[in-house]
Amino acid sequence: METKQQTQPDLFRANCLSRQVLELIADQWTPLIIYALEAGTTMRFGEFLKRIEGISRKMLAQTLREMERNGLVRRVVYPVVPPVVEYSLTPLGKTLVEPMKALSAWAYGHLPEVAQAREEYDQRVHTQIQDEVATLVQQR
DSSP, X not given: OOOOOOOOOOTTSXXXXXXXXXXXXXXXXXXXXXXHHTTSOOEEHHXXXXXXXXXXXXXXXXXXXXXXXXXXXXEEEEOSXXXXXXXXXXXXXXXXXXXXXXXXXHHHHTHHHHHHHHHHHHHHHXXXXXXXXXXXXXXX
16 A cells, blocks of 8 residues: 655745744734634734834735735625724634744743843844954054
8 A cells, every 4th residue: 555755844935835824823913813803803904013012014014914915804895885804813824823922922931042042142242243343453
């Protein structure tokens, strides 16, 4: 009996489909939009702007458009004046809620370690710069 051998995707290859899919959700704004919609809510454009601090209108529109294109959000336009547009997660988008929560939990749980690593790095770089300046001054 012949079995089909499943191969692991090679994420290091530019044309790897898994890599392309990961790039869909690995930007700055997509996870926040997923979080905003996670409770099964619908939101309007202006509500996103109020909820997600720092996002520009342009980036929000671009991110929502890309998420809609990739099947993660549903965009519904109501034929009223002025037009009302609402966004919600699709079933596919809802499958990302738990992985995003896990990633957020990891980040929250490791904040002290990340802060410590940053502090050590910054101190090391600062010391290196001071040493280089001292060397240059001595060479004069």
